[in-house]
Amino acid sequence: MYELAILARGGVLLTVWAVAAGWSRGRLAGCLRRDGWQGICRGAWAAPGKDVDWRVRATALQFLRPELVCSHGTAARLHRIELLGGAVDEGFLDFTAPATSRSTHDALIRIRSTSSLTDGDRSVRRGLRVTTPARTVGDLIRSCGSREEAVVAADSALARRAVGGVRREALVRYEELAAELAAPRPGAPRARAWLPLTEAASGSPAESVARLRMRDAGLFPESQPPLRTAEGRTLRPDFLFREAGLAVEVEGYAFHGTRRAHERDVTRFNALQSCPEVRRVLRFTARDVFARPDHVIATIRAALALQVRARAG
Template sequence: MYELSILARGGVLLTVWAVAAGWPPGRLSGRLRRDGWQRICRGAWAAPGREVDWRLRATALQFLRPELVCSHGTAARLHRIERLGTAVSGGPLKSPLKSPLRSPLKSPLDFPLEFTAPAPARSALGPSVRIHSTTSLTPQDRSTRRGLRTTTPARTVGDLIRTSATREEAVVVADSALSHRAVGGVRREAVVRYEELTAELAAPRRGAARARTWLRLAEPASGSPAETVARLRMGDVGLFAESQPAVRTREGRVLRPDFLFRTAGLAVEIEGYAFHGTRRAHERDIARFNALQSCPEIRRVLRFTAREVFQHPERMVATVRAALSL
């Protein structure tokens, strides 16, 4: 019999691999537990000391079910595409124009693992796994990312926009995929081009017509989900600003405020959830705020937290409107 650690792949051991290598089924479970292996799901174990995170779980499920392709929210994590959070119950928030939006959830455990598989797809993988059955997943829709089979960025964004419950959810995904930004502490380039999304949403699938309407609201210059929501909410009342325009201080330094109402000389900054972390980072933030006010194009700067944007957008809009009327 081979040592169990030799049989593992990527930190995952399937029971069927061990049995095929000569381990008696009656002795296997006890040996695995004594040696510190962790049960991921029925038929799959994590090597001792390995963190059973969402990627390891996805790896195990793809070993067990080779037809599964990471998609929707799971593919978004792999491609570092941001999404809006969900309600505590796990479902999407309703009536976004009347109810406050939740911030993007940072823990991957807040969402179930999602896969797409050829129809008819078997499920029975538990409540934390969602399988989307399809007849339209072509080889061109698939790629490999971080060791997992996944839908391409274009297919991933298309799936998410087509199945979004709200405009905000859809446009946040599109903006994130189209923009150059830092996601999860990693700075990345845009993962998809607008033309690719247009082609993806041209297919006659459920939700495609509404998705094409929402895609037209995307802004590749957007820097965060909070900026996307702020832009949409301001636009709802006829307030349209430039997103991330380049302005210069009197000393020639180039800055990019989140929004600029150029005629009124009003800049609007949306502050994210990331904590400053160090005194130096906090000092840089204050220096940038002061520098913005020294730009000839800017006469006033308004700052809002991401929490204000998600929870009380009407207050933000009212404050901006009042500043523009001065």
Template sequence: MSHRSAAHLWQIETLGRGAPGPLEFTDPELGARQGLTEVRIHRIPLPESDIASRAGLRVTRVPRTLADLLRAGPRDDALVAVESALAFRRVGGQRRAPVTTLAAVYLALEAPRLGATRARDWARLVDPRAGSPAETMARLRMLDAGLRPEPQAEVHTPDGRRRYLDFLFREAGLAVEIEGYAYHGSRDAHRRDIARFNQVLQCPEVRRLLRFSAEDVFHRPAWMIEQIRAALPAPTGAERQ
């Protein structure tokens, strides 16, 4: 297995909830039959060194899996997977440690294959600090809109405690927080969440806070960008040029 199917076996998050889509395989010789339903076969070189065993199946190793996704695209799908693999994540109800490094992904992209140049350009957008697919997508939507907030920005409460924000437009004092699908989990978690945001609003670096749900990020990105732009100071004449 390869591509999204391999990512699923490695507990790497991809866009879309539930099943990872059609089963994907890499067959350098194209010996497998084409036209099979719910199966996608890629004909690209696959040395034995790029293959591992997972759940009793032969699958592409994590760096090769991510390199394949970056070369194949789309960009957003690939970057969600790469950033998931580089971070601690809760996948399938279990806490999962990082499964590779960015250096290993870059090394896997050195092979001169179709889409490699574009893939390396996309890899430069990777931020290993992203905490969820929704955070990755929010950052990419802002990037595409010409907005450059500081990700995972450190701020301080009046008594000196550190807090980290998903995004901060530091000069404007605008914080942007993204909530995942299963954000609170319990009443205690909800109470901690409320206390945290009250503390964030006391930080001198933060003058305004916007919160968006995963549904906003995935299904209403244009509205999200409009809200962020409206909360930012209007650009000066020099900045518009």
């Protein structure tokens, strides 16, 4: 009989592997408990001391059921696609599987059945079978409950940005999303109507929502336009009302995580005001955008009106 640690893959052991190697089920259970192996789910164990996080659980489930493909929120985490409201619940896993696949009674696992998941819709990311970025965003937009959720997910995938401290390139092109949403699937018509609202230049979920709020109010600034400071440095304000010379910045929750980050922000704020196109800078927090959108819009309108009066005078 093989040692259990040798049979494990990435610190995950299936009962069927041990039985196939000669272990009896009765002896196996006692040995696993005695040596500190951790139950992941029925039929799967994690090596002693291994952190049983969402990725380990997903790995074990894919070992047990090869037809399962990580999708929706779980795929978003693997691709580092940001969703509205922050991180996906680590305890919950999303999968897509063929329509003939059996269901599950685990409340922390959601399996969506489909007959339209092709080889071109699947890839491997961080060791797990996962829907491609285009299919992931398409699934998310088609199933989103709101326009904001849909646009935040699409903007994140379209943009080159840092997510979770990791800088990544854009995951998908607009044309790829358009092709993905052309398929006649539930939720597709609404998703196609939302797609033109996306903006690849968006830098964060808060910026995406702020842009939508301004659009609803009839305000259409440029997003992340490149400007040149007096010293020749290129800066990109979140939004610019060029005619009024008004720049608008939206700061994320963790923007001032360190003293150095705060100092960089002060330097950026001063440099931005040296750009010839900028006469005034407004700054809002993500909380302002999400919880006080009327205040944000009113403040922007007042600043724009002031610039109009200044030009008239």
